[in-house]
Amino acid sequence: MQTSVLLRTAPRYSGRLIQRPFVLNQAKFNGTAFANRPMMSALTDAVKRDHSELNEYYEKIVGTDDLDTQTRYQNLFTWELARHSIGEELVVYPAFEKHLGAKGKEMADKDREDHQKVKNMLYKFQSMKAQDPEFLKTLQDLFKDLNEHIKDEENNDLPALERQLDSDSSDGYARSFERTKLFVPTRSHPSAPDKPPFETVAGLMAAPLDKLMDVFRKFP
Numbered sequence: 001m002q003t004s005v006l007l008r009t010a011p012r013y014s015g016r017l018i019q020r021p022f023v024l025n026q027a028k029f030n031g032t033a034f035a036n037r038p039m040m041s042a043l044t045d046a047v048k049r050d051h052s053e054l055n056e057y058y059e060k061i062v063g064t065d066d067l068d069t070q071t072r073y074q075n076l077f078t079w080e081l082a083r084h085s086i087g088e089e090l091v092v093y094p095a096f097e098k099h100l101g102a103k104g105k106e107m108a109d110k111d112r113e114d115h116q117k118v119k120n121m122l123y124k125f126q127s128m129k130a131q132d133p134e135f136l137k138t139l140q141d142l143f144k145d146l147n148e149h150i151k152d153e154e155n156n157d158l159p160a161l162e163r164q165l166d167s168d169s170s171d172g173y174a175r176s177f178e179r180t181k182l183f184v185p186t187r188s189h190p191s192a193p194d195k196p197p198f199e200t201v202a203g204l205m206a207a208p209l210d211k212l213m214d215v216f217r218k219f220p
Contacts, residue, residue, distance in 0.1 A: 042174040043165070044158045047092065050084040051150050058143050060220075062136060070130040072220045074139075078126040079186045079214065081146070085115050086184040091177045096157065099164040107157050114149040118142060122188040186210040 057077040061070050093111055096104035121142040128135050162170060185206040 041162055042167070042170040043092070043095075043177065044154075044162055044170075046174040046177050047084075047088070047158060048154060050080065050087075051154070054080055054084070054146070058139065061139060067130040068218070069220075070135070072218045074125070074128075074130065075214075075217045075219055077139075078122060078188065079219075081118070081122055082186050082188050082210075083181040083184050085119065087177050087181040089115065090180050090184075091173060092158075092161075095173055096161055099161060104161075107160070111149070111153065111157065114145070114152075116190065118146050118149065119188045119190040121145065123190050126188055183207060186214055 054077065057073050057080065060073040061077065064070060089112065093108035096108045096111075098104070100107065121138065125135075125138045125142055128138060165173070187206075187210045189206055
């Protein structure tokens with residue numbers, strides 16, 4: 001199986017500038033890794049992978065007293081959640097509206113409201129120091145709201161969408177979701193628009209500065 005190496009947009013800084021290589025399975029990116037599944041679930045699989053990674057980074061932060069480790073995973077958690085949220089808003093929620101009609105618009109509007117709450121909390125958390133007395137509590141409050149959103153999305157919203165999609169459509173949305181995350185901001189900007197096309201424009205403006213500053217942040 002062929003693989004390609006891309007430069008991951010979350011850099012590692014250890015006294016000099018190093019971009020962390022990210023090995024991307026080409027078949028997975030092309031959607032072929034999702035073939036022959038009982039349900040047409042490529043998009044769901046892509047979203048759930050992000051959810052799983054966010055949970056992993058959360059556990060890394062709350063599971064240690066080491067401030068350096070907490071700081072590194074704070075940055076990675078922020079990087080992943082910011083990109084994931086915008087990817088959903090630009091790809092997944094418009095798919096709800098397109099394929100599920102009025103119900104899909106209702107779902108998308110609720111999910112955007114959930115995201116706005118999380119973005120506001122992430123904006124506060126991303127600027128905190130690990131030694132801040134409110135550091136862990138802020139993250140725990142954020143993750144509580146995020147986890148409720150994730151459960152609703154995985155148990156209700158995504159299954160409803162997947163039932164309307166054939167395999168090619170689900171694969172296409174999954175690829176678009178992954179591509180979109182390569183070009184969006186890596187920090188929370190809660191005052192930015194949350195719908196295309198305005199979110200796309202705002203993201204393209206904010207992303208370069210976010211990624212430049214990522215060079216000077218610590219990552220695992």
